[in-house]
Amino acid sequence: MKQVLILNGSPNGSTGNCAKLITKIEKLLKSIVKVRVVHLDKLKTNTSLINELKKSDGVLFVTGTYWDSWGSPMQAMFEDLTEFEGTHVFLGKPCAVFVLMHSVGGKGILSRMQGVLSTLGFLIPPMTGMVLSLVSQLAKSGKNSKHKKDFWDLDDLNAILGNFILALDIKIPWQSWPVDRDNFRSVWLK
Numbered sequence: 001m002k003q004v005l006i007l008n009g010s011p012n013g014s015t016g017n018c019a020k021l022i023t024k025i026e027k028l029l030k031s032i033v034k035v036r037v038v039h040l041d042k043l044k045t046n047t048s049l050i051n052e053l054k055k056s057d058g059v060l061f062v063t064g065t066y067w068d069s070w071g072s073p074m075q076a077m078f079e080d081l082t083e084f085e086g087t088h089v090f091l092g093k094p095c096a097v098f099v100l101m102h103s104v105g106g107k108g109i110l111s112r113m114q115g116v117l118s119t120l121g122f123l124i125p126p127m128t129g130m131v132l133s134l135v136s137q138l139a140k141s142g143k144n145s146k147h148k149k150d151f152w153d154l155d156d157l158n159a160i161l162g163n164f165i166l167a168l169d170i171k172i173p174w175q176s177w178p179v180d181r182d183n184f185r186s187v188w189l190k
C-alpha cells in the first residue's frame, strides 16, 4: 500500500477544525492507502518529520487561516525544512492542500502554499486544493440557489483525493535545480 502523510499546520493541533477535517479525510482514504498524521504544533524534532516525509509517497497539507496566513506550525516547518528543497524528501511527490477559514483570506493562502510546495519540489496534480469556509457552509445551508455548486464543500474531497491518489502512480525522473544548502541563513547585509 502507498503511504500518505497528512500534515496539520493548525496551532490548535489535534483539537481544532483542521483535525476534524483530517479525520474525515482519513476515513475516505483508509481502505486505499496507509495514512499517517502529524500535528505540527506538537512536533519535537525535525528528524522524525523528515523520516515521515521520506517514507511517504504523497503528502496532504491542512491548515486554517490565521490573519491571512497559514498556521505558525506550518510556517515553522517550511523554514526548518528549507535545506531539503529539491531533494528526494519532496521531489515529485504529489501533494494536496486544504485550507479552512471563517470568511476571507483562504484562497490567497492556498495559491501561495501551492507555490511554495512546487518550489520545494512537490508535484501539484490538477484540482488538488480547496478552501473550506464557515461562510460558504452557512450560505449553502440557506435558501436554495443556482450558485451553490460554485462553493467548495466536503463533497469536493472525493475529486481532490481521487486526483491525488491517481498522481501517486506517476513515476518521472524529475530534476532539481542547483540549491545552496550552506549559506541561505547567513547574513548578507553589509
Ligand SMILES: Cc1cc2nc3c(=O)[nH]c(=O)nc-3n(C[C@H](O)[C@H](O)[C@H](O)COP(=O)(O)O)c2cc1C
Pocket (backbone or CB within 6 Å): 010, 011, 012, 013, 015, 016, 017, 018, 019, 063, 064, 065, 066, 067, 068, 069, 100, 101, 102, 103, 104, 105, 106
Ligand atoms: C487567531 C485566529 C485568526 C484567524 N484569522 C482568520 C482570518 O484572517 N480569516 C478567516 O476567514 N478566518 C480566520 N480565523 C478562523 C480560522 O481560520 C478557522 O476557524 C479555522 O477553521 C481554524 O482551524 P483550527 O481550529 O484547526 O485552528 C482565525 C482564527 C484564529 C484562531
